Amino acid sequence: MNKKPWAGRFKIETDKLMEDFTQSVSFDKRLYKYDIMGSVAHAKMLARSGIITDAEAKEIVDGLNGILEEIKNGEFIFSVSLEDIHMNIEKRLIEKIGAAGEKLHTGRSRNDQVTLDLRLYLRDETGEILKGIRAVQGVLLELAEKYLDTFMPAYTHMQRAQPVLLSHHLLSYIEMFKRDCARYGCCYKRINIMPLGAGAVAGSTLPLDREYVAKLLDFPEITGNSIDTVSDRDYCIEFTAASSILMMHLSRLAEELVLWSTEEFDFLELSDAFATGSSMMPQKKNPDVPELIRGRAGKVYGGLVSLLTMMKGLPLSYSRDMQEDKEPVFTAVDTVKQCLYILPPLLKSTVFNRDKMMEATRKGFLEATDVAEYLVQKGLPFRSAHETVGRVVAYCLEQGKIFPELSLEEWRGFSSLIGDDISDVVKTKNIIDKRKTAGGTARDEVKKRIAVLKKEFKVK
Ligand code: ARG
Numbered sequence: 001m002n003k004k005p006w007a008g009r010f011k012i013e014t015d016k017l018m019e020d021f022t023q024s025v026s027f028d029k030r031l032y033k034y035d036i037m038g039s040v041a042h043a044k045m046l047a048r049s050g051i052i053t054d055a056e057a058k059e060i061v062d063g064l065n066g067i068l069e070e071i072k073n074g075e076f077i078f079s080v081s082l083e084d085i086h087m088n089i090e091k092r093l094i095e096k097i098g099a100a101g102e103k104l105h106t107g108r109s110r111n112d113q114v115t116l117d118l119r120l121y122l123r124d125e126t127g128e129i130l131k132g133i134r135a136v137q138g139v140l141l142e143l144a145e146k147y148l149d150t151f152m153p154a155y156t157h158m159q160r161a162q163p164v165l166l167s168h169h170l171l172s173y174i175e176m177f178k179r180d181c182a183r184y185g186c187c188y189k190r191i192n193i194m195p196l197g198a199g200a201v202a203g204s205t206l207p208l209d210r211e212y213v214a215k216l217l218d219f220p221e222i223t224g225n226s227i228d229t230v231s232d233r234d235y236c237i238e239f240t241a242a243s244s245i246l247m248m249h250l251s252r253l254a255e256e257l258v259l260w261s262t263e264e265f266d267f268l269e270l271s272d273a274f275a276t277g278s279s280m281m282p283q284k285k286n287p288d289v290p291e292l293i294r295g296r297a298g299k300v301y302g303g304l305v306s307l308l309t310m311m312k313g314l315p316l317s318y319s320r321d322m323q324e325d326k327e328p329v330f331t332a333v334d335t336v337k338q339c340l341y342i343l344p345p346l347l348k349s350t351v352f353n354r355d356k357m358m359e360a361t362r363k364g365f366l367e368a369t370d371v372a373e374y375l376v377q378k379g380l381p382f383r384s385a386h387e388t389v390g391r392v393v394a395y396c397l398e399q400g401k402i403f404p405e406l407s408l409e410e411w412r413g414f415s416s417l418i419g420d421d422i423s424d425v426v427k428t429k430n431i432i433d434k435r436k437t438a439g440g441t442a443r444d445e446v447k448k449r450i451a452v453l454k455k456e457f458k459v460k
Pocket of ligand 1: 024
């Protein structure tokens with residue numbers, strides 16, 4: 001058993017059960033790189049402020065760099081009796097360099113150290129996630145350009161509503177992901193604030209130069225209140241909230257991949273490289289990847305609820321409850337990254353079934369709104385036009401016909417305002433191209449949007 005840093009005040013040794021119960025090193029060891037980075041900056045600052053000597057700081061920094069190598073090479077032995085990553089590294093430093101190592105924790109508490117580590121970690125991971133989102137957007141943009149001639153039904157209430165370009169549908173996901181990037185970017189501003197120097201809760205009697213630490217670690221600002229500094233986990237909550245919304249978006253995309261790959265829809269085929277078979281049914285090709293993306297959203301949402309619940313009603317400042325912040329954050333990072341990394345190759349290798357999509361625009365009277373608006377242009381009030389077209393739909397359902405199959409006489413039986421230009425009105429291509437509202441599905445509009453997005457993503 002390791003001697004605890006607080007052993008001075010204690011008469012009997014900690015119970016093994018209690019050690020296992022309270023430890024966090026089994027999961028917070030992933031912060032090692034950031035813990036060392038923060039300690040290096042802290043040691044440099046201690047020397048610069050005259051609290052330790054330059055020689056001591058050098059010993060500490062060299063020792064820490066040695067530990068970094070040991071961990072990277074898998075030589076470091078993590079010990080549960082040393083509770084967390086912070087004490088594991090500090091203990092090893094003292095083992096390695098002796099007296100100077102005992103000075104590292106001067107003016108610092110694990111309460112400000114742990115939030116520094118998490119902030120450094122989340123700064124990097126947010127960058128990775130943003131890159132991942134961009135990659136997914138990039139593939140969607142390529143697909144949107146490729147399928148500019150493919151029509152499909154847009155759905156409302158899961159019923160065929162109006163024809164759109166497949167490109168337009170794909171671009172809608174790019175817009176969602178743009179908002180996700182903005183949310184992470186906003187959260188990043190609150191992650192990117194330097195907390196060290198708050199100490200346990202009230203600051204320090206020592207002349208700590210917080211601005212210098214911020215500069216060394218490339219933080220644009222320092223936190224403003226020591227109590228809030230060690231109490232605050234808003235940035236973890238915001239990060240997990242942004243991740244939850246992203247997962248919700250990914251789950252919708254995943255759901256459409258699942259749905260569209262069914263025999264019933266047959267709008268696309270996933271590559272064999274991204275599908276699985278059944279252990280019993282030889283004919284099966286299952287969309288497990290999108291199903292798992294859909295399923296994993298719950299893990300991230302769960303983490304958000306855990307964090308909110310953990311913080312709710314917690315009196316100021318740090319309480320040990322807050323050690324429970326890490327696993328939900330790590331789960332969010334891992335889940336989001338896994339999903340973002342698999343989507344680009346999966347989407348790239350997916351074949352969209354153009355014929356099936358085009359065919360689906362023929363049935364379901366997707367032309368109905370256009371015929372109503374045609375009648376409006378001929379002078380009929382919209383409500384009467386709506387009713388007239390409703391009667392045409394009922395007639396077609398009885399006769400087993402679709403709009404393009406109706407003769408001019410049949411049309412004129414419903415309204416004498418209808419002329420022979422009606423055959424153009426019910427052509428899918430025209431229906432799409434007439435939707436020139438900014439952000440609408442007209443081919444020209446979609447091309448405009450693609451151009452804007454390409455410029456934004458710096459794609460040629
Ligand atoms: N492992 C702890 C955590 O993650 C570090 C801070 C511990 N502070 C304390 N006073 N026990 O929150």
